[in-house]
Amino acid sequence: MNCSLKSINSNSRRLLAAILLVLYSFPTFSAQQYQIFNLTEAFGSGHFVPTDINDAGDVSGVYIDGNNRFESRGYLYKDGQFLELESEESIFTEQETLQVKTVPVAINNGGQVFGGVSYRYENQFYSVASGLQFLWENGLRYRTGYGDYVQSNSDCYPIDINDHGNYLLTCDAADNVNRTIYVGGNTYIDIYVRGTDIFATAINNDNKVVGRYLGAAFLLQNEEINLLPNLTQSRSIANDINNQGQIVGAVYKQLSGSEQYAFISSPGGHVTALTFEGNAYAEAINERGQVVGQLQDASSATEAFLFTDGSVQKLNDLVTDNPTAMTLTHATAINASGQIIGKGTVGGADFYYLATPVSNACPGEYRKYNLSGHNAQWQRFIADIPSCATHMNVEITGGTGDRDxxxxxxxxxxxxxxxxxxxxxxxxxxxxxxxxxxxxxxxIWHIGVLRNSNYDGTTLRVRYW
Known part of the structure; x- marks a missing residue:
């Protein structure tokens, strides 16, 4: 009897170990799903490059004309339409009339779009780093740096705008050595820092500024600049800060190396690495603490990622319907609703996208294309079925090989x-x-595809209604 019990216990332990191996060794499919809107295709010609998104889902961006730089101009994607950010007015500077084009870099939750101005003057083209900026708000008005908050001999880069209308600039002085951070707006705030290696990247509603200073990530608040704790001995950059004071960016693993990892810093200064087996670079964070960026695995393929609920997930794995085999390579901004903008490839060409979370309501559908099984015995996925569903249909179709x-x-x-x-x-x-x-x-419903023999080209479809 004792021997029999030992045998049963031993078998149970082996079975438990096998189950745990399956649970933790194979990838899962997240319950949060995304639908992809191809902004490039919707724009119709050229490239619409998104630069920012606010909580209403409005997207600022610029149309890029590869043949004529001056024909590049700013747009706002709002309520399913592209609105050109131009007007008939010209800008008068030093008694001269300039033909101008807008280059948006950021949009706030009040709908204000901030950016730079490129212009043509006496047959010369001047880029966005020209000391001229614009602010669009239900119409277009320009700001100029001449005699205002920017010296006329400075090249200034528009960076960001917060919900109070305060904007962020990084400016190069005429000596091309010193660089200054300016924060201004409807009520001018006299905050600036000079340095030989300083560049700002973002501002929040408390006028806290982050960026890179002396090769390391910094936080500027109350006119005092501090390097982020635990990163002072590393090459690093802070790319975004939310209104909770959380900061995200990237750190190089070696001071002289190229390997890097993404990080998130708490308001108290505690820095946590976003774990992933490969390189990762965090671009943006929303008010819920969700982070987006890009990563590289061992194959050196670049993919967009989403960090949510304590885990890093490839955005490509969260797409519900992808019949054209789009690959999302970069994620550059995320709003409070979880909408993401970024860049990808389809058919060998670049495109830009808007990713929107799928509503967890009835009816709903998830899809995964081109599944293959050659080495792993199981492939596992997760579907989150809402309480409104009275029917669920899960199926695998197409391809070759044998799988259950x-x-x-x-x-x-x-x-x-x-x-x-x-x-x-x-x-x-x-x-x-x-x-x-x-x-x-x-x-949560768990789906398993079991390989009996090698299979390729399988489509997984989950529907509920």
């Missing part, structure tokens, strides 16, 4: 543990496997 479909509520399925299993009696005889559940329990 498993489904289980709350916990991952295993060969003896499942709520639904679909197998083919003869390999390759039926590549369409479907599980249909009436009145599904709300919450």
């Amino acid at each position: 479909l498993y489904l289980r509520h709350t916990n991952p399925p295993w060969k003896p543990l499942f709520d639904c299993k679909r197998r083919a009696a003869i390999p390759n005889s039926d590549n369409h496997k479907r599980c249909q559940i009436s009145n599904p329990e709300p919450g």
